[in-house]
Amino acid sequence: MSDSPVIKSMRIVPVAGYDSMLLNIGGAHNCYFTRIIVILTDSAGHTGVGETPCHASTLQLLEQFRPLIEGSSLLRLNATLSQLFSSEARQQQTSHTNDIHIPQMNPEKFYNAAAAIEAALLDLQGKLFNLPVADLLASGKQRDRIPVLGYLFYIADRKRTNMHYQSGEHEQDGWFRLRHETAMDSDAVVRLAEAAVEQYGFRDFKLKGGVQAGEVEVATVEALLARFPEARVTVDPNASWSLEEAIRFGKQLAGKVPYLEDPCGAEQGYSGRETLAEFRRATGVPVATNMIANDWRQLHHALQLNAIDIPLADPHFWTMRNANVVAQLCNEWGLTTGCHSNNHFDISLAMVAHLGAAAPGDRQTAFDTHWIWQDGQQLTRQPPQIRDGYLELPPGPGLGIELDMDRIEQAHAIYNALPDKNRNDALGMQFLIDNWRYDAKRPSLVR
Numbered sequence: 001m002s003d004s005p006v007i008k009s010m011r012i013v014p015v016a017g018y019d020s021m022l023l024n025i026g027g028a029h030n031c032y033f034t035r036i037i038v039i040l041t042d043s044a045g046h047t048g049v050g051e052t053p054c055h056a057s058t059l060q061l062l063e064q065f066r067p068l069i070e071g072s073s074l075l076r077l078n079a080t081l082s083q084l085f086s087s088e089a090r091q092q093q094t095s096h097t098n099d100i101h102i103p104q105m106n107p108e109k110f111y112n113a114a115a116a117i118e119a120a121l122l123d124l125q126g127k128l129f130n131l132p133v134a135d136l137l138a139s140g141k142q143r144d145r146i147p148v149l150g151y152l153f154y155i156a157d158r159k160r161t162n163m164h165y166q167s168g169e170h171e172q173d174g175w176f177r178l179r180h181e182t183a184m185d186s187d188a189v190v191r192l193a194e195a196a197v198e199q200y201g202f203r204d205f206k207l208k209g210g211v212q213a214g215e216v217e218v219a220t221v222e223a224l225l226a227r228f229p230e231a232r233v234t235v236d237p238n239a240s241w242s243l244e245e246a247i248r249f250g251k252q253l254a255g256k257v258p259y260l261e262d263p264c265g266a267e268q269g270y271s272g273r274e275t276l277a278e279f280r281r282a283t284g285v286p287v288a289t290n291m292i293a294n295d296w297r298q299l300h301h302a303l304q305l306n307a308i309d310i311p312l313a314d315p316h317f318w319t320m321r322n323a324n325v326v327a328q329l330c331n332e333w334g335l336t337t338g339c340h341s342n343n344h345f346d347i348s349l350a351m352v353a354h355l356g357a358a359a360p361g362d363r364q365t366a367f368d369t370h371w372i373w374q375d376g377q378q379l380t381r382q383p384p385q386i387r388d389g390y391l392e393l394p395p396g397p398g399l400g401i402e403l404d405m406d407r408i409e410q411a412h413a414i415y416n417a418l419p420d421k422n423r424n425d426a427l428g429m430q431f432l433i434d435n436w437r438y439d440a441k442r443p444s445l446v447r
């Protein structure tokens with residue numbers, strides 16, 4: 001043990017990148033998105049890295065954890081993480097609520113902080129043992145590439161705001177240009193899908209719903225299916241449909257979609273787990289969720305109620321090792337493994353690639369990634385690639401990525417210059433609808 005490298009320093013770097021005016025139930029994505037990069041350096045001179053969603057309270061937590069991490073032995077990773085998990089901060093973690101798009105409600109702070117640290121430690125251990133992180137997760141590496149989906153959004157007209165959205169006008173036609181243009185109807189979303197297929201080869205799509213009336217979003221799903229009859233297409237209204245609507249739309253889409261994601265949620269005194277269980281019984285449509293089964297206790301209740309088929313265990317909500325345990329449970333218990341995402345850089349893309357590569361069994365649905373909206377803003381020298389609808393596991397030990405420190409400093413400078421550093425999707429939306437306010441039970445444009 002005395003030969004174990006020791007963590008010498010932990011650098012916590014908030015960073016920002018650019019985004020399009022993507023719509024969801026919480027409003028419109030800001031022209032900037034923010035993330036936190038954790039960089040650990042050990043006594044052997046290696047660097048390990050992790051990425052997580054950014055919030056001021058996550059930054060504070062990471063600072064609080066610094067004394068636990070600096071000076072710790074790399075080989076005692078289990079003991080270090082156990083200490084983190086038995087800290088007061090975890091006890092104070094509130095349970096996950098449905099209101100995922102309201103910054104002050106976002107409950108994942110402890111897990112977000114722990115996830116970035118754990119990923120960076122695993123990256124370092126991988127370098128020490130000359131093994132990919134996928135091999136350090138309990139089920140070990142199972143594959144070299146994982147199916148990922150084309151994550152489609154309705155896109156608002158950025159010109160109606162005074163925000164600094166990129167224009168894409170200097171880009172050639174195709175995905176890199178189209179991803180900045182307004183896309184508010186089925187035809188425009190189908191064009192986005194065509195461009196995404198051309199660029200990345202997707203066979204799976206997810207439409208971010210919770211924006212327009214359910215009928216409109218179902219029509220967009222049907223338009224995508226008509227254009228790509230072989231594809232697997234789903235929609236995620238983030239629980240904005242009532243149970244009655246969800247059952248109606250579910251019956252309309254039954255047999256055409258592989259699953260629906262969070263079609264309904266808590267209402268009239270019933271929890272989201274209860275309404276999803278009723279939805280499944282009424283429609284037979286499998287249910288995926290990133291809203292009501294995001295920790296062990298929630299997952300337990302969701303499974304007891306037979307409410308879900310696909311827990312989308314995001315490594316930033318669970319940590320990579322815990323998300324791998326969820327994948328093992330899915331394999332043993334007849335569920336399907338999947339993964340949720342938010343806007344992210346390529347360090348998270350590598351984390352997701354290793355998680356998917358280690359998921360046992362063949363019941364794996366295409367993983368979510370927002371990367372196609374950020375592609376080109378990499379913080380590493382050779383970001384993992386999406387080809388033919390698959391995210392390829394980067395070669396090399398650890399996470400298989402090498403930080404580009406110049407780009408990290410630039411992204412840090414963008415973050416420092418931001419007036420508003422926490423995610424707040426209401427801001428952009430208020431340019432479209434005066435005094436717009438979030439409502440968990442209404443699509444964002446239905447006002």
Ligand SMILES: O=C([O-])[C@@H](O)[C@@H](O)[C@H](O)[C@@H](O)C(=O)[O-]
Binds near residue numbers: 024236342
């Ligand atoms: O990026 C978005 O707008 C999504 O709505 C994201 O915030 C969600 O967390 C997520 O992708 C989801 O599947 O619910």
Ligand SMILES: [Mg+2]
Binds near residue numbers: 289290
């Ligand atoms: Mg979702």
